[in-house]
Amino acid sequence: MAEGKKRTGTGIVIGVVGTLLVVFAAGLIVAYTGAYNVAATRDHTAFGRWALGTTMENSIQRRADGIEAPVSFSEAQIASGARRYKAMCAHCHAGPGIERAEWAEGMLPQPPHLTEHGNEWAPEEIFWILNHGIKMSGMPAFGPTHEDEALWEITAFVRALPGMTTEQYKAYGEPAEQGGAGHGH
Ligand code: HEC
CATH class of the missing domain: 1.20.5 (Single alpha-helices involved in coiled-coils or other helix-helix interfaces)
Structure with missing residues (x-):
């Protein structure tokens, strides 16, 4: 037995x-055989899309958990974030009254229009995404080259994006100068 x-x-x-x-x-x-097609011209299967999307959402939610966002953002932060957004994000994510760059149309996954989707993420989550980027998607990490202060400004702007008019967006002025912290350190 x-x-x-x-x-x-x-x-x-x-x-x-x-x-x-x-x-x-x-x-x-x-x-090893190259059987899988990595071409960005071929979309994922429905299952692949679901698996990658769900993994990404849960990964970001979980990692953003320990982050504490400011209770509110000032108009000055939003304005500074807008100029940074124009310099570093708009060619991929578009903006009020402007299309994303032609080459960004060829990306897979496609960078979402944040004028419509900016509010789908909590501020802590946006901050985490900006800090760390998203692997294998083309979304860069800005943490290695930018101070937290700059990342919170961009977060403030992204949260303010939905519903923003073309005129408001234009009024924020020229793109910020690229390159690091923006405060000389
Ligand atoms: C080279 C193109 C590129 C640049 C530049 C870029 N992104 Fe992204 N971003 C992406 C791609 C691609 C994704 C992933 C989309 C996906 O997987 O759904 C993404 C995802 C995001 C997401 C998550 C949105 C979602 O629902 O998927 C946010 C928020 C975001 N980016 C904000 C920004 C901000 C703010 C900047 C500028 C500081 C920026 N990105 C710069 C390409 C870019």
Whole structure:
């Protein structure tokens, strides 16, 4: 009796390990033979899109958990963020009255129009995204080159984007000068 049980147990272990080896080997074959098409001109499958999108959302939500956003943002912060946005984001994410750059149309995933989607993320989440970027998507990390202060200003602006008119956007002025903290350190 006990012998029989033991044998079934061993059989299950061999089955599981065998299956894992087959899956691992399949992964190696895909990686080494070039079978998977990485072209940005070919959209993901529906499952691939769901898996990547869900992973991204949950990953960002979880990591933004410990961040504390300012209770509110000043008009000066939004204005400064607007000029930074014009310099570093608009060519990918567009803005009120302006299209994204032609080359950004060829990206996969496509950078969303933040005039419509800026409010879908909490300020802590936007701050995290700006700080760390999103791997394998083309969304850069700005944390390595920018102070938190600058990232909060851009966050403030992104949150203010939905509903902003073309005139308001224009009135914020010229794009900020690129390059680091913007405060000389
Ligand atoms: C080179 C193009 C590029 C630049 C420049 C860029 N982004 Fe992105 N951004 C992306 C892409 C691509 C994604 C990922 C979209 C996805 O996976 O859904 C993304 C995602 C985001 C998201 C998450 C939105 C969502 O719903 O997916 C936010 C917020 C964001 N970017 C804000 C910014 C801001 C603010 C800047 C400027 C400081 C910026 N990005 C600069 C390409 C860019």
